[in-house]
Amino acid sequence: MKRVPLFVAIVLAAALASTGCTKKAEAPNEINLFAWSEYVPQGVIDGFTAETGIRVNYETYASNEEMLAKLVSGAQKYDLIQPSEYTIEALIKEQRLQLVDWAKVPNFKNIGQEFKNLPHDPRQLYSVPWMAGSVGIVVNTDKIKEPITGYNDVFQEKHSGRIVVLDDPREIVSWALATVGKGPNDVTPQTLEQVKPILARWLPLVKVYDSDSPKTALLNGDVDLGIVWSGEAALLYAENEKFQYVLPAEGAHQFLDSLAIPIDAPNPIGAMAFMNYILRPEVSRLISADFPYTNPNLEARKLLEEPELDNPASYPPGNPKLTGFSDIGDSAVAIDKLVTDLKAKG
Amino acid sequence: MKRVNTMLAAWTAATMLFLYLPIAILIGFSFNTSRLNIVWQGFTLEWYAAIWRDAVLVKSLENSLYIASVTTAISVVLGTAGAWLLYRYRFPGARMWQTLIFVPMLVPEVIMGVSLLIFFVVIHLELGFTSIVISHVTFCFPFVLVAVQARLAGLDPALEEAAMDLGATPVGAFRRVLVPYLMPAIISGALMSFTLSLDELIVTYFTASAGTRTLPLEIFGRVKKGLDPTLNAISTVFILFTAVLVVTTELLKRRGTSLASEPPQP
Amino acid sequence: MRQELTSFDGGTAIRQRRASPMAWLLAAPLFAWVVAFVVAPTLIMLVYSLCERGTLGGVVYHFTWENYAAVADPTYLNILVRSVVFSLVTTLACLVMGYPVAFYIGRAPEARRNLLLMLVMIPFWTSFLIRTYAWVTILKSEGLLNSVLLQVGMITQPFEMLYTPGAVILGLVYTFLPFMILPIYTSVEKLDNALIEAAFDLGAGPVRAFSKVIVPMTSPGITAGILLVFVPALGLYAVNDILGGGKVDMIGNIIENQFKGSARNWPFGAALGMTLVVAFAAALWYTGRRPRTA
Numbered sequence: 044m045k046r047v048p049l050f051v052a053i054v055l056a057a058a059l060a061s062t063g064c065t066k067k068a069e070a071p072n073e074i075n076l077f078a079w080s081e082y083v084p085q086g087v088i089d090g091f092t093a094e095t096g097i098r099v100n101y102e103t104y105a106s107n108e109e110m111l112a113k114l115v116s117g118a119q120k121y122d123l124i125q126p127s128e129y130t131i132e133a134l135i136k137e138q139r140l141q142l143v144d145w146a147k148v149p150n151f152k153n154i155g156q157e158f159k160n161l162p163h164d165p166r167q168l169y170s171v172p173w174m175a176g177s178v179g180i181v182v183n184t185d186k187i188k189e190p191i192t193g194y195n196d197v198f199q200e201k202h203s204g205r206i207v208v209l210d211d212p213r214e215i216v217s218w219a220l221a222t223v224g225k226g227p228n229d230v231t232p233q234t235l236e237q238v239k240p241i242l243a244r245w246l247p248l249v250k251v252y253d254s255d256s257p258k259t260a261l262l263n264g265d266v267d268l269g270i271v272w273s274g275e276a277a278l279l280y281a282e283n284e285k286f287q288y289v290l291p292a293e294g295a296h297q298f299l300d301s302l303a304i305p306i307d308a309p310n311p312i313g314a315m316a317f318m319n320y321i322l323r324p325e326v327s328r329l330i331s332a333d334f335p336y337t338n339p340n341l342e343a344r345k346l347l348e349e350p351e352l353d354n355p356a357s358y359p360p361g362n363p364k365l366t367g368f369s370d371i372g373d374s375a376v377a378i379d380k381l382v383t384d385l386k387a388k389g
Numbered sequence: 390m391k392r393v394n395t396m397l398a399a400w401t402a403a404t405m406l407f408l409y410l411p412i413a414i415l416i417g418f419s420f421n422t423s424r425l426n427i428v429w430q431g432f433t434l435e436w437y438a439a440i441w442r443d444a445v446l447v448k449s450l451e452n453s454l455y456i457a458s459v460t461t462a463i464s465v466v467l468g469t470a471g472a473w474l475l476y477r478y479r480f481p482g483a484r485m486w487q488t489l490i491f492v493p494m495l496v497p498e499v500i501m502g503v504s505l506l507i508f509f510v511v512i513h514l515e516l517g518f519t520s521i522v523i524s525h526v527t528f529c530f531p532f533v534l535v536a537v538q539a540r541l542a543g544l545d546p547a548l549e550e551a552a553m554d555l556g557a558t559p560v561g562a563f564r565r566v567l568v569p570y571l572m573p574a575i576i577s578g579a580l581m582s583f584t585l586s587l588d589e590l591i592v593t594y595f596t597a598s599a600g601t602r603t604l605p606l607e608i609f610g611r612v613k614k615g616l617d618p619t620l621n622a623i624s625t626v627f628i629l630f631t632a633v634l635v636v637t638t639e640l641l642k643r644r645g646t647s648l649a650s651e652p653p654q655p
Numbered sequence: 656m657r658q659e660l661t662s663f664d665g666g667t668a669i670r671q672r673r674a675s676p677m678a679w680l681l682a683a684p685l686f687a688w689v690v691a692f693v694v695a696p697t698l699i700m701l702v703y704s705l706c707e708r709g710t711l712g713g714v715v716y717h718f719t720w721e722n723y724a725a726v727a728d729p730t731y732l733n734i735l736v737r738s739v740v741f742s743l744v745t746t747l748a749c750l751v752m753g754y755p756v757a758f759y760i761g762r763a764p765e766a767r768r769n770l771l772l773m774l775v776m777i778p779f780w781t782s783f784l785i786r787t788y789a790w791v792t793i794l795k796s797e798g799l800l801n802s803v804l805l806q807v808g809m810i811t812q813p814f815e816m817l818y819t820p821g822a823v824i825l826g827l828v829y830t831f832l833p834f835m836i837l838p839i840y841t842s843v844e845k846l847d848n849a850l851i852e853a854a855f856d857l858g859a860g861p862v863r864a865f866s867k868v869i870v871p872m873t874s875p876g877i878t879a880g881i882l883l884v885f886v887p888a889l890g891l892y893a894v895n896d897i898l899g900g901g902k903v904d905m906i907g908n909i910i911e912n913q914f915k916g917s918a919r920n921w922p923f924g925a926a927l928g929m930t931l932v933v934a935f936a937a938a939l940w941y942t943g944r945r946p947r948t949a
Contacts, residue, residue: 075599104594105613108916112713118516133711211917251901260818263795265795387733387734401760407752408775411793411829412778415781470681474682491935492693492697492936494882496697496890498890499910499915504700523692535879535882536879539838540845542875577841578837580773580837581837581883588779605783621785632777
């Protein structure tokens, strides 16, 4: 007899789940922000809402492709997304983005020239740079005494089993391309054939492939060298200065994450207000404080403190050779297959 | 017999040690001063204080618990009733249904997530709690069903017959005779469902909305910046809370012995 | 295994009745659920696996067999075989480790059983990621286990444990152990005490008592446990990434990459997934079809 209430409770719970939570207040002023996890500080969102009264629904993703999957499905309408350069390019090609009305985003003037009119958005019609970063080499200088200046210094027999790299076929192939003097976007069957023997030599030397947290293996001392995101390198450097960041002499990938407005955004005006808000130096400064990437906002950089600017992973000294990725279409499949084959053999 | 029992107890204790070793590490690191959660630096309680400042994290835990509870409730009903019906009656294509029920256990999460997402778009179901619960039940109820089927196998038909002879309807017999008999399997199934739902990441990503972020989604998002010990702290608080709850329930039950016919629900 | 599987489709039930309208009505929610949320999405994936790749992910509705031709590539077949082997080893290890635990819990005093079950499950109410990174802390070269082993003098220099296939198996066993223990427990729990006593008292010795009497009687639970471990372990890849260092791909890694990696090759990912599902369903179907002798 005692089971009856239990059953009723179960049915009630089920009914509650299906009705109670689906209704969504159609608030006139809110924006749906779809961005990388942890990339938009809560303080920035709260500040924006306090000032404009526009509520921000912050949904997150962990890779450009994850974002695309949900965006393309049409399950949800977003006002702002935060893709990397090659994804912006693909989205523009497919006419998935709206033009930004620059009159509504006057603070765009704070962005440095070298971050404007880049190949992925050549006329700067669709995107507002958020943060830039690079992929470079981290060296544990306690263990590796010789100078490391490029990819070939990393992938040597004597470093076998002491290397962590990003688990990302496109990145890995771009490094090999750089060593034969090709750019990261120079992906053709011929160039892939050319780098195949190089990769066949490199991959067996790698101990760990990790895109999510390559810092773990370095901090644990399980590896001494890494080719990782600059953000990871900055965290490592902050933990211990023995972890030095080197941008490879052969050239490196500079990524640039930007804000953009999907074509079917319900509230583009609110989205542009958000763009303008985050371009304020004092707001942009908060983002830098939270995440040690390269801030393209020159006015905000003036507000940064010495240690932040001195972190070589955030603001690399000298004049490194940096290139963005462009959308390479079907060649991505060939790259994937190449690296999978080589890994399977290793 | 006695010696066998001692050996079994020792084996169980060793297994528990295996199960709790990483948990001990996890709890230990919740008191670590280093925010990178990798190397021990020193003792602090600041991460426990940080939980209360981290409204987003607490909210995501709430979401997860709610989703896991509803998922478990539905999975238990669907799985138990399903197992019994498939056992008791001859349905045309029974083996086909049986095979189909196993499919969600096998399909890689990313495929399940993407295909459910597309399906929800087709049927115009807005993403949120409902879509998450539906997708979770879909991969959880087979676990209940399998556990209950294992219990049903070799069931003495006389048990059910006897109940029927007492004038009970099949449903009545099911409730009064079978449910108590199946209870260990139901509890096992419920525990598995709850656990699977609580910790699911990938299917949830594809079926969640901005307002329904779960704890695993929140935690995965933080990997990039380093999993800081706040996450260990919230895990510690949660499992200690559960452990205390379970032990007190058990103690209370033992005190009130015969009154306690209701097994604890997760 | 084959024989045990038959018990799943109700084949061994002696008094199965033809489904009455009432039974249909009761089963309707289950069938509806399966059709809506299992069959329909699977059909979507089946369609996708026969399409061409879309630029932003997704597919272009243009029929092709190419994705299945690509699945037949030796690289992927090798990866599939390796995944099956890892999954089998994991299942076996879980069985050996979990059976005595399930037996102990099932024979424990009634009041204590649920408590013990909860104890088995509670570790898994923490985050998978944090748990698995805790294993990294234990297994790394300067980690807990190595320091203990060095201290007691069992080894003279750190033993490479992390980022090896062994670490992956360990992580998989850890993750799936409860899913072996719980179903076996449900079978053990209903064993008659008198019967167990008798088995031991016959002077057969504990090993014979177990293998001749107890194991056969708990075979439904064993089969269920094998299913609940082997099948999900086949598709899991996160353990491989964190504890294996991502060096060796599992079939789950490959499929995931098609959706979440830069290749964005959904149709190929779908084709891999469908191959897995069809192969498994066929195996299950085949084992279920064996003549029912009992």
